[in-house]
Amino acid sequence: MVRKWYWLLWEYVRQYRLSGFLFFLFSAIFAGIFYLYDLETEAVAYGACICGAAAAVILPLHFFFFYREHKERMRLLAGIELTYEELPRAKTLLEADYQQMIEELGRISAGYLTEWKRERKDSLDYYTVWVHQIKTPIAVMRMFLQEEDTKEHRELLAELFRIEQYVEMALSYIRLGSTEHDLVFQKCELDGIIRQAVRKYAPQFIRRKIKLIYEPVQVQVLTDEKWLLFILEQILSNAVKYTPEGSVAIRVTEDKKLTVTDTGIGIAPEDLPRIFEKGFTGYNGREDKKATGLGLNLCRQAAEKLGIRIMAESEPGKGSTFILDLMEEKIDIE
Secondary structure (H helix, E strand, O other): OOOOHHHHHHHHHOOHHHHHHHOOOOOOOHHHHHHHHOOOOHHHHHHHHHHHHHHHHHHHHHHHHHHHHHHHHHHHOOHHHHHHHHHHOOOOOOHHHHHHHOOOOHHHHHHHHHHHHHHHHHHHHHHHHHHHHHHHHHHHHHHHHHHHHHHHHHHHHHHHHHHHHHHHHHHHHHHHHHOOOOOOOEEEHHHHHHHHHHHHHHHHHHHHHHEEEEEOOOOOOEEHHHHHHHHHHHHHHHHOOOOOEEEEEEEEEEOOOOEEEEEOOOOOOHHHHHHOOOOHHHHHHHOOOOOOOOOOHHHHHHHHOOEEEEEEEEEEEEEEEEEEEHHHHHHOOO
């Protein structure tokens, strides 16, 4: 950010205060010598006027170059990650030393960044393989549990479903933290995305005897289908978890706001502003010892990547409403 001219003027005076002090000191010495030697005042005054006129021209010009160099440095600062090697030519040995240090730090930083990206990619590759491998025993356990419809098997299937959700959440957490997001923006049928989430959670709705209210919509949105589905699934997961009885309603307004409303226990007013913070569980989380405080935080991160606003409204004891604003003009594709 380029500073105001009066701030720069003050910095200019501070930077060259030693030169100014020496100038006035030498002027005083010469004035004293002229006085002691009884030189003509007119000659001294004439010389002083010439010096003053020269200073009136040189100093503003020098300040102009000082200001211009500051603007150039601010321009380079805006893209310092790419242009630190394009610093202005050093005019003094001090500037040359500082630039050499900056370039060396830049090379070291680039090396660390390359190594970090490599380790990050290895980590993502590992978790991706792990998720796909763990799905095999989960599928086998599901197959065995579905062979007999008993209360114990239904409870175990519900816990197995939770395991699958935590596995997917771990992979999503790694992917969202990556510098290379696999975002693919395209026109998607919102109804299809909602139906996928509903089908996934249908057994949980049935098991907990929660009524689902949803009417098909004919709305297209510009988004990444996978990540929007992830957000919706996390919201439905919370709705099912914190709704002992009643219903969950999914609606889409004319201005493309997707709302998920439940009749659950609600969120305490003091917790509502912080529910999207990482690791925050609030009162409900203290009641539910299994809460991690990661689901809604991942929703917020994913929403930011998609250019979606995510909001929540709640009244304790009456339920909560989560709102996804899907208006296309909010999406900024770079």
